[in-house]
Amino acid sequence: MTDAAGHPLSAIQLKQHVSQTSLTDKSVDLWKTIRVWLQTPSLAAVDGPMLTLVTTAPVQAGSAASLLGINDAERNIAKALSLLDTASGTGSVATQPGREAWTKVSPSVRASLLSRIRVLGEQASVAELDLLLDAELAPFVPSKHVAEYRSRLWGWWDSRAVSILLQNRTVVGGGSVSAAELYERMQTIRDDFRVDALVVDFTLDFDDEKVAAGHDEHFVDQLRWVKVGTGTLRNAVVDYLRAYAHTTKWVQNGDLFDDELERYQTALKDEWSRRFYEMIEDLETDGVIDLDVRAVRGRELFRTLSESVQVTIRPEFNVAFHARGTRHNIANDGEYGWHPDFERILAGVLVGAAE
Numbered sequence: 001m002t003d004a005a006g007h008p009l010s011a012i013q014l015k016q017h018v019s020q021t022s023l024t025d026k027s028v029d030l031w032k033t034i035r036v037w038l039q040t041p042s043l044a045a046v047d048g049p050m051l052t053l054v055t056t057a058p059v060q061a062g063s064a065a066s067l068l069g070i071n072d073a074e075r076n077i078a079k080a081l082s083l084l085d086t087a088s089g090t091g092s093v094a095t096q097p098g099r100e101a102w103t104k105v106s107p108s109v110r111a112s113l114l115s116r117i118r119v120l121g122e123q124a125s126v127a128e129l130d131l132l133l134d135a136e137l138a139p140f141v142p143s144k145h146v147a148e149y150r151s152r153l154w155g156w157w158d159s160r161a162v163s164i165l166l167q168n169r170t171v172v173g174g175g176s177v178s179a180a181e182l183y184e185r186m187q188t189i190r191d192d193f194r195v196d197a198l199v200v201d202f203t204l205d206f207d208d209e210k211v212a213a214g215h216d217e218h219f220v221d222q223l224r225w226v227k228v229g230t231g232t233l234r235n236a237v238v239d240y241l242r243a244y245a246h247t248t249k250w251v252q253n254g255d256l257f258d259d260e261l262e263r264y265q266t267a268l269k270d271e272w273s274r275r276f277y278e279m280i281e282d283l284e285t286d287g288v289i290d291l292d293v294r295a296v297r298g299r300e301l302f303r304t305l306s307e308s309v310q311v312t313i314r315p316e317f318n319v320a321f322h323a324r325g326t327r328h329n330i331a332n333d334g335e336y337g338w339h340p341d342f343e344r345i346l347a348g349v350l351v352g353a354a355e
Contacts, residue, residue, distance in 0.1 A: 013052070023058070024060045026091055035097050052120065055122075058122045134147065137150055140190050145193040152192075161177075197255075200319050204242055211234060211237050218331070225342065226298035226299040228302065242325055272327065276338075294339070294340045302338040308323070
């Protein structure tokens with residue numbers, strides 16, 4: 001991470017191992033890290049940034065690394081310097097570049113480097129992070145939502161980290177994530193997982209094959225009768241698929257009960273019925289018999305209902321796709337439709353199919 005002028009604020013080396021071999025004065029990880037830091041001028045400078053070595057391996061007691069921890073009372077720069085001077089004399093081929101880099105710089109540079117190093121041993125491995133994070137998040141959301149809460153938090157964290165790495169941020173909070181920013185994001189995500197909340201997966205997407213299969217649903221025929229375009233048809237199919245997927249998940253998770261769903265569908269049908277008969281009254285008053293005009297009036301009803309937020313599945317639920325998609329599911333049964341003559345058209349279709 002760097003400041004606005006491009007100067008490093010800190011440098012971190014991460015080391016993960018499957019085995020638990022201790023980090024010692026002869027370890028390859030230690031000497032590779034020292035080499036990288038000494039051969040990077042901005043990091044080796046006397047006034048350079050803080051340097052952190054994070055490893056999943058335990059740190060050997062009495063080693064130089066054990067004297068460079070985060071506890072100031074246990075740090076001993078002079079002794080660590082002496083131990084590394086001794087260790088630099090002999091070692092494996094793998095550590096040779098690091099040992100040579102160490103011996104080439106002056107004692108003052110070595111001492112400066114060690115004064116800025118912090119070693120953290122026995123840190124969690126990547127495989128353990130989700131379990132540890134779940135334990136921390138568990139008190140804040142219902143247990144059935146912990147994994148999804150963690151997944152969404154990781155998604156934000158990854159995006160934020162990439163943003164920091166790709167650009168030299170100069171705004172407040174620049175090259176780091178503050179505790180306040182993290183807490184605010186956690187609160188925002190957590191609110192989606194209230195006991196009475198219906199969690200929406202905004203990342204849910206459907207490939208072309210699934211969308212194409214969705215065009216075989218009966219409601220699509222009804223929409224074609226009111227002459228909606230191909231783009232609107234595709235959006236309607238996606239709304240239907242998303243609503244169906246979310247409703248199924250909510251019911252399976254116990255977030256939504258069957259009686260709630262039934263009341264919701266009844267309310268949608270009631271609204272639909274009222275708007276439909278209002279359209280019929282207007283058509284009769286205007287004496288409209290032209291088939292194309294009647295189809296357009298049906299399309300207007302479709303748009304009116306699509307934009308309606310009068311009926312929601314929960315009082316604070318305002319995600320429009322779900323009502324739209326649920327209406328499409330209702331239309332599949334043939335009891336409700338948008339075209340003024342949908343019942344007659346549907347009857348004709350059924351007679352034709354029977355023949």
